[in-house]
Amino acid sequence: MTGDLILYTNPMSRGRIVRWMLEEAGASYETRVLDYGTTMKAPDYLKINPMGKVPAIVHKGVVVTETAAICAYLADVYAEAGLAPAIGDPLRGAYFRWLFYAAGPYEASFGDRAMGIEVPADKRAMVGYGCFADVMNTVEAAVSQGPYILGETFSAADVYLGSQIGFGLQFGMTEARPAFTAYWQRLAARPAYVRATALDDALMPKTA
Known part of the structure; x- marks a missing residue:
């Protein structure tokens, strides 16, 4: 129910x-x-x-x-x-890796960037994400391995990381690198994403 x-x-x-x-x-x-x-x-x-x-x-x-x-x-x-590799599937490790990378280092790097915080080079070892450029390069390499973060397999990790990338592209917080834009275009075309977006857009405050 x-x-x-x-x-x-x-x-x-x-x-x-x-x-x-x-x-x-x-x-x-x-x-x-x-x-x-x-x-x-x-x-x-x-x-x-x-x-x-x-x-x-x-x-x-x-x-x-x-x-x-x-x-x-x-x-x-x-x-x-x-939406998640089964226990015993070799892809399960990568699935958790990228899901939690997106929730940890990726989000932290964007939070700092939005507040204008630049980690000094001599302090990067103290910050989980190192520096923003490292995060961008890491994610670019990850989404370049195939259509999805796990290669040919779409998962919840794509929902979470993909949403972060899509948000960053929409608001100019993420560089429009070809790998990012191609990855997000694939995700944004999924029927479930289209349905979800329509439902949320219908709830947005009406402007005069």
Whole structure:
């Protein structure tokens, strides 16, 4: 039943990533849209996510927050959708590697860049991502190995990392390197992404 899985989101948030993941999984789910500063900080929602942020899901009473964790969780729950290599599959290691690289070094590097923080060369060993150029070169090499991050196999790692790359390209935070643009064009053409985008776009505030 739809009520078994609830997505808490806002169309101007990383909730878009989770909706795409849900559409790839073929899941039935209920959407609850929260507003920044009001319902996201309300006592009822803070019981779900004390950070007062979206996205979050509640699946049969199980609360999962943090976008990468939600993607990994859904990939396992909806294993029939083939969004995560099975245990024993040699690709499983690379799947976790890139999913968590995107949630760790990649996101941290972009957060610092957005705030105008440049890590001094003599301090790079103290920062998980080293420097922004290293991150960009690492990801470029990874997405150049095949149509997807695991080569021929599409996975939840593409949903998460691909969303980050697409966001960066849209807002000029990522260099429009050919490997990035080609990778994102492949992902953005997926029917599940198109469906998810249409659903979230319909929830965007109406402008006069």
